[in-house]
Amino acid sequence: MGDLRNRFVVSVDDEEFDIELTRRAEGYLVVNGDSRYLVYVDQLSDKKFLFKINERASEVDISRNGGSLEIFLEGKEVNVRAEPYDLAELRKRAGSALDGPEDKIIKAPMPGLVLSTAVAPGDNVAKGQTLVIIEAMKMENMIKAPYDAIVKEVFADPGNAVDKNEKLLELE
Secondary structure, eight states: OOOGGGEEEEEETTEEEEEEEEEETTEEEEEETTEEEEEEEEEOSSSEEEEEETTEEEEEEEEEETTEEEEEETTEEEEEEEEEHHHHHHHHHHGGGSOOOSOSEEEOSSOEEEEEEOOOTTOEEOTTOEEEEEEETTEEEEEEOSSSEEEEEEOOOTTOEEOTTOEEEEEO
16 A cells, blocks of 8 residues: 555454545545545534545534544444554554553433443443443434443433533543
8 A cells, every 4th residue: 555644544343444545636535455435525513424435425423432433324323443554553563552541531422311321330341342321312322332441430320311522431
């Protein structure tokens, strides 16, 4: 692949992709192996975007949760993390010495009603494990652990409403 400054490792849920990104007048050219995608992005509001990928358009809601982006597309949640290729390679070679939590506070990605908390202080949690379930717009949204950790404190109580970016729990 080409210039390292345009090369990224993108994790979508638990699957990794090595991509090359090139800015074009009509959007971005994204290359993943033999696959090529022309991607156009338009910001519609603070957290809502229109993505057009090879002429297929989709509206998505995007919010941050620690070092990841949570993308809500057609009623499904997708967790996405991207990092420069050279940093990803360094992290792989160094192993867990460079790995660490980027944000210990897990926040609500949207306003809603806490349906349940699946953990308690002192619990060991694995990356991807459900921590809290929030109902928003008549949909259940599972808030998952961004990395292996221990639950330090739980702020969310089942039955209570939460605002966007309200603290749900703290990891250590």
